[in-house]
Amino acid sequence: MKITEFLTDDAVMGELGRRLAQYRVDGSYTQEYLAEKAGIAKRTLERLENGMQVQTPSLIRVLRSLGLLGGLEILVPQVDVRPMDMLKLKKKRRQRASSIYKIQTPYTGWVWEDEK
16 A cells, blocks of 8 residues: 555554564564564554554664664655755855944044043
């Protein structure tokens, strides 16, 4: 089954669980072994493979143990700065000092009373 935006949350979790179970079987791992390797309870892995909700860290540990964690980069790619945003940032950045910031020579016409 292809995961699309038209599937319910339960259907997506079910398909994800089926896929993870297939990766586990293809790797010749038992549920006990994979759960121990991932550092989670066997019951948590069973729940995940049955399409039930589990905590996100548990899912990440299973993905890492199966060598699939890099797939999250495809799932949620890093947001790059868009060209228009770069132009907006460039406009705000000062390129040089303006003439109003010139250092003026100090006024020497005034002196303290005791210096006269």
